[in-house]
Amino acid sequence: MQRLWNDCAGGFHPASAPDYLPVDRLRELQLSRLRASVNRCYQRVSLFRQRMQDRGLMPDDLRSLEHLAQLPFTVKSDLRDSYPFGLFASPMEDVVRLHASSGTTGKPNVVAYTRQDLDVWTEAILRCFAACGVHRGDVIQNAYGYGLFTGGLGVHYGAEALGATVIPISGGNTERQIMVMNDFGVTVICCTPSYFVHLLERARELGVNPRALRAGIFGAEPWSDAMRQRIQEDSGIRAFDIYGLSEIIGPGVGIECPCQDGLHVLEDHFYPEIIDPETCQVVEEGREGELVLTTLSKEAMPMIRYRTRDITRMIAGPCPCGRTLRRIHRIDRRSDDMIIVRGVNVFPSQIEAALLGARGTLPHYQIVLTRHKGLDQLEVQVEVTPEVFSDKVGALEALQRQLAASIEHTIGIHAAVRLVELRSLQRSEGKAKRVLDQRTNV
């Protein structure tokens, strides 16, 4: 039976049924799961119980989804403060897996999964991949890192459950990645978008053109729509955006469908809200703000109103693909990535989009911040590619001016553009490091 469904080229997979739930049924399901989740947290997580009591709230007060807005937030530092296991809602006997994400202060953030949590995760990835048209018979190169990072193993089990052939190559060793991609007839690749750009570039240098490759499922770092356009034009594949974070489950929280107009949130498991990060109030539908997620079915580590620090907005109206799951705009900005230059908020993705607007430049760039006589200096280093290189000084200076003007137009402040040699900027095999902040407070 599974095989019958699975052969229809990603048209539909039985596990995708919740993607198409009638909205009223979906809301009912969400409310009942939410109440159970809040109850579980209240009973088992002392930090959450304390915060509820401080507000004079009881789990039973939650009689509608709108009441969720009264509940306390969970923030990233809560994980650090309760390191390693303080937010667990299951005894260790029921926890079958631990993952950890790199924390900013040296200690990682630990996340836990019960058997059922892993099943939910597998289902989420399966539904995400099916939504991108991936199916049994596809050969998937999983270049996300295997290990404590959730990307590798998360994608692995979901893609296997879909019935696809999974190559657990993990990250790194670019030459071997290209060999495998070509020789094994890989049809779908999973990695960070910046690493795929690097793979493409290296493959071209080696004269390799992996013809079977049809789609890429890219995530784990913010990327702009301009980057997606460039990847699709350069490689001829379809580039899908997948969203997730380890605190919620890992990859598989949201996914683009073939319409590529926003990411469907798998909201039967992960309930989305958008808040104003200043006032912490839920914003009107369609307004931009910080994404807040509540897990509806997690056992080992339920998260109530987790502030993701990712900036997005809800996209109103039904999606032509027929899914009833609400969509969020692609996340190309995280408040964590925001840099403040001379008092102006700047996101690396804005600079990326400005650079990609210029023809022929590859998206290899780095943002360097320095301080000169108390004034912030923003320098954007861009690699010179064969497409833009000229033997005439005037042409290169014109390119510099064009890029600088495009950046200034986008972010509103002046940036110095510095042309650097090809391959002189460091390539990342995982999440790209775009900003080098060398400002010192003297």
Place this chain on the structure above:
Amino acid sequence: MKLHQLSLFLENRPGALKTPCRLLAGAGINILTLNIADTAEFGILRLIVKDWERARKVLTDAGCVVNVAEVIAIDVPDRPGGLADVLDVLDTENLGIAYVYAFVHGRKDEHAAMIFRFDEPDRAVQVLARHHIHAIGAGDLFARLNA
């Protein structure tokens, strides 16, 4: 009549020029002449070599960004006003020059060989012929330079 000139992007830092020179040396390729355009932040190295295709491959394989442009080697009378006379002709024909540089050797019959980069190389060839200014063919040039 036209020659192939290789150009390389160089960052303005110590050792930047040495890298491509070493690569060509390793491949046994002799640089016949060169010119560097420098700005505060970067430079452009322009090279004339005999086997430009092999040189380009050596440099590209090593990760250099290489541009190929068509330039013209011209016999310029080696006397006061020789270059000015040639430039007069180009000026009257409204032919733009991007840059010019010279060969150290390659002098023949009281003429010095100079490399001209024109904005319109094809029209430049016609103009030079019409005004009897000698554009040096690749074979002749390499013979003069014993390359």
